[in-house]
Amino acid sequence: MKLRALEITDLPFVHELNNEYSIMSYWFEEPYESLTELQYLFDKHLLDESERRFIVEDEDSIVGIVELVEINYIHRNCEIQIIIKPEFSSKGYAKFAFEKATSYAFDILNMHKLYLYVDTDNEKAIHIYKSQGFKIEGLLIEQFYTNGKYKDAYIMALLKSEYIL
Template sequence: MHIRPLEKKDLKDVHKINNELKIMAYWFEEPYQSLSELESLYERHLRDESERRFVVEEKGVFAGIVELVELDYIHRNCEIQVIITDKFKGMGLAEKSMIEIVSYAFDILNMHKVYLYVDTDNKKAIHIYEKLGFKEEGYLREHFYTMGEYKDSFMMGVLKREWNREISEDF
């Protein structure tokens, strides 16, 4: 697995992910974004200091994206999001990419806390997050609307001092 910054050439692959209702439901976001809209967002966010977007590759093939968003340099926290395409699910790429990017957030960006939101029904993801040291910090009732219904969400987070260095060294 290799992680690198998102580039303009990746937008067609990102566009495919963004147009899959089932995948975007896990991100609590609306699907069906046009490619031109995505290109416009890319140009607008190119120099945005409040986010970092990365591509996950497996043997040179686009396998997903992992992002740090809502970067707050005063309070030193940020949100992490990850999507792995169906073709590469079950290979441990979500876990490996999160380890690499959470370590990046703590070691390079000097964040104090990394947090995320997860559907309370997404047991696989919750298991991965807990394994990595994320702790439930809140239960948000009917916080997101997706696929015709309101969904409950956990907010989970990990502090820099809690981050298990042994995990990140294993990868």
């Protein structure tokens, strides 16, 4: 397993993930993004210092993506997001990607705090995040609209001082 920077050649994989409704509903994002739009966004954000995107690979298979977004160098915090393709779930890829991206955020970018939003019904993800040291900081009532209804979300976070190497 390894993490590497997102390349333009990875966009068809990201496009496939972004067009899977069941995946994007967990990200509280609208599905059905065109490949042309994705390529435009890739070019637009290529030199953007407020985000880092990584591909999760195992040998020659791309299994997921992990992102550090909304990177704020003044307050030294950022949001972490992850998608593991469903057929690769429960194989340790999410844990691996989280460990590597967390290490990158704290040790390379010198972030003070990582945070994320998670659907309160997504027990599997909450378990993974807690196993990585993330704590629930708050409950956001009807924060996101997905699948025809408003959903509650937890905001979870991990401070660098609580990060265990």
